Amino acid sequence: MKQPSPRGEISTLVLNTITGTVDAGQDSLARLATLVEEAVAAVPDILYDDDLQLALFCLYELHYSGIDEAGDDWEWNPDLLRVRQQIEKAFERRVRDEVILGDLPGTTSEAVCAELFRMTGADSGPSMSRFVAKSATDDQLHEFAVHKSIFQLKEADPHTFAIPRLSGRAKAALVEIQADEYGNGLPARMHSALFARTMRELGMDDTYGAYLDAAPAITLATNNVMSLFGLNRRLRGAAVGHLAAYEMTSSQPNRLYSRGFKRHGYGEGATEYFDEHVEADAVHEQIAGRDMAGGLVESDPGLLQDVLFGAAAGLAIDTRMTIHIMEAWESGRSSLRPSAAMAS
Amino acid sequence: MTADMTPKAPVPVPERSLNSGNAAPVSIVACPNGPLLIRGDFELVGADGEELPRTRRTVALCRCGASVLKPYCDGSHKLTGFRSEP
Numbered sequence: 530m531k532q533p534s535p536r537g538e539i540s541t542l543v544l545n546t547i548t549g550t551v552d553a554g555q556d557s558l559a560r561l562a563t564l565v566e567e568a569v570a571a572v573p574d575i576l577y578d579d580d581l582q583l584a585l586f587c588l589y590e591l592h593y594s595g596i597d598e599a600g601d602d603w604e605w606n607p608d609l610l611r612v613r614q615q616i617e618k619a620f621e622r623r624v625r626d627e628v629i630l631g632d633l634p635g636t637t638s639e640a641v642c643a644e645l646f647r648m649t650g651a652d653s654g655p656s657m658s659r660f661v662a663k664s665a666t667d668d669q670l671h672e673f674a675v676h677k678s679i680f681q682l683k684e685a686d687p688h689t690f691a692i693p694r695l696s697g698r699a700k701a702a703l704v705e706i707q708a709d710e711y712g713n714g715l716p717a718r719m720h721s722a723l724f725a726r727t728m729r730e731l732g733m734d735d736t737y738g739a740y741l742d743a744a745p746a747i748t749l750a751t752n753n754v755m756s757l758f759g760l761n762r763r764l765r766g767a768a769v770g771h772l773a774a775y776e777m778t779s780s781q782p783n784r785l786y787s788r789g790f791k792r793h794g795y796g797e798g799a800t801e802y803f804d805e806h807v808e809a810d811a812v813h814e815q816i817a818g819r820d821m822a823g824g825l826v827e828s829d830p831g832l833l834q835d836v837l838f839g840a841a842a843g844l845a846i847d848t849r850m851t852i853h854i855m856e857a858w859e860s861g862r863s864s865l866r867p868s869a870a871m872a873s
Numbered sequence: 874m875t876a877d878m879t880p881k882a883p884v885p886v887p888e889r890s891l892n893s894g895n896a897a898p899v900s901i902v903a904c905p906n907g908p909l910l911i912r913g914d915f916e917l918v919g920a921d922g923e924e925l926p927r928t929r930r931t932v933a934l935c936r937c938g939a940s941v942l943k944p945y946c947d948g949s950h951k952l953t954g955f956r957s958e959p
């Protein structure tokens with residue numbers, strides 16, 4: 530990934546550190562630890578803090594595609610991991626504050642599946658998909674693509690980290706879903722490739738991370754929560770719950786997104802990504818709820834709360850991003866970061 | 874237990890070899906309040922016997938009648954409140 534522009538003292542220092550050698554980085558790591566400690570104690574709301582969300586995003590990115598000019602040996606550098614954990618801890622605490630779980634369902638696969646469908650069916654605030662279908666302007670469609678591109682150009686990757694941590698029915702189900710996400714062996718059918726095509730049809734840059742500078746903190750937070758769950762084995766239940774909720778809230782919105790792009794005259798090249806998700810996710814949500822999440826809880830009932838927490842956390846943070854975008858649009862503003870010009 | 878304390882188990886013979894022409898058994902899950910989920914090796918054909926367009930191995934067939942992608946499910950059953958149990 531191309532290096533993003535820093536958004537404050539901490540992300541500046543993170544980027545400076547990882548683009549230098551490990552030997553040269555010792556002093557900045559010590560300073561970074563102090564800065565982060567102060568920042569997480571003082572920050573009013575870490576979900577909306579550009580500097581901390583970007584720093585965390587970059588630290589996670591070392592485990593995905595890497596960052597241009599950052600040495601590969603930083604990925605498992607213990608001092609840098611310690612800094613990541615400082616931010617991660619505050620972030621996880623905040624995400625947990627966001628979630629109140631009601632009465633727990635039983636631990637059979639069917640009970641877990643039904644509870645996940647109940648949670649994802651409950652009305653959770655404004656609908657971006659209805660707005661996109663009916664009223665979004667062409668500029669707003671481009672903004673929408675910017676927000677989505679942060680994840681969709683690496684769609685499926687965070688949850689893939691959970692595969693070796695599962696077994697049996699849950700593992701088979703996760704692999705079945707991910708195989709579909711990755712195009713069943715056809716690179717052009719990978720969902721990330723379909724989204725890249727949508728971006729090209731919109732006249733946008735389809736390089737992973739090209740619009741990172743334009744994405745506000747809350748959009749990064751929706752991504753960071755997936756990496757938090759995917760990269761920590763102790764949170765494998767949450768990774769599974771997150772994916773299940775994601776699949777369960779996808780079919781209908783994607784149908785509406787597709788309609789919005791058609792309304793502006795975009796052709797199949799732009800809408801295929803959304804159309805594919807209507808059908809794919811109607812399959813995935815059944816596999817995800819029953820076999821993956823339900824299968825995991827049946828084999829390990831102790832993970833019930835984590836699964837529901839992951840689902841609820843994903844829904845809550847995504848709702849916050851939707852609120853951010855819709856509030857901006859309703860008051861005639863851009864939902865992107867003001868400083869970042871949208872190159873197209 | 875160490876390996877040499879265990880009597881040597883015969884290597885399990887796979888139930889079917891890939892390429893044997895034997896298809897994987899088909900399973901159909903009647904998803905409560907939702908579609909029929911079909912896995913395995915099967916052919917999906919229209920009334921004329923021609924294969925229907927299909928892009929994935931496992932499919933969900935609509936049984937609520939509301940899908941606009943029939944025969945596939947498109948999640949509409951959730952909007953219509955379809956109940957599979959009376």
Ligand code: FES
Pocket residue numbers: 907908909934935936937938939940945946947948949950951
């Ligand atoms: S069963 Fe899903 S749309 Fe009919």
